[in-house]
Amino acid sequence: MNTAKLHANVRVIGYLGRALSFELSAVQQYMSHAALCEMWGLTEASRRWRQEAAEETQHAERIVQRMLALDVAPNASQLQPVRVGRTLLELVAHNLRMETDIVALYRDATVTCLRGGDRDNAAFFERLLDEERAHAQELQGWYESLTGWSGA
Numbered sequence: 001m002n003t004a005k006l007h008a009n010v011r012v013i014g015y016l017g018r019a020l021s022f023e024l025s026a027v028q029q030y031m032s033h034a035a036l037c038e039m040w041g042l043t044e045a046s047r048r049w050r051q052e053a054a055e056e057t058q059h060a061e062r063i064v065q066r067m068l069a070l071d072v073a074p075n076a077s078q079l080q081p082v083r084v085g086r087t088l089l090e091l092v093a094h095n096l097r098m099e100t101d102i103v104a105l106y107r108d109a110t111v112t113c114l115r116g117g118d119r120d121n122a123a124f125f126e127r128l129l130d131e132e133r134a135h136a137q138e139l140q141g142w143y144e145s146l147t148g149w150s151g152a
């Protein structure tokens, strides 16, 4: 492997490692929010968070598969602490922020891969980017429905 290719791979592996930490942190946070909402008697909100946790678990699985295909042992070393709250609105706000951060990570990873001519990994990150953008949009809608914010 030439030096340029090796450096590109090191960068991709770095993004995959950060992505895995993000996704598993998201699983932990969504699971916790599902449990909190259940305790508060908010059954529908609890169901939605549980569904989000399942989607993030699938993302983590895709990342693990890609790391193994690149001969890298998955190691999510930077799990973020769960952000809790006292109201559903606080939980939605925390998750909206979390999804916005992960959108930024995948955008950065996609652009970096494209610049390096690595279309395969760019497509991998771009698919995740699209799905996280959809999560962020759903949460934005939920946030607005809770606050009555019209965007005006």
Ligand SMILES: [Fe+2]
Residues within 6 Å of the ligand: 023, 026, 055, 056, 059, 132
């Ligand atoms: Fe995700």
Ligand SMILES: [Fe+2]
Residues within 6 Å of the ligand: 026, 056, 099, 131, 132, 135
């Ligand atoms: Fe997400």
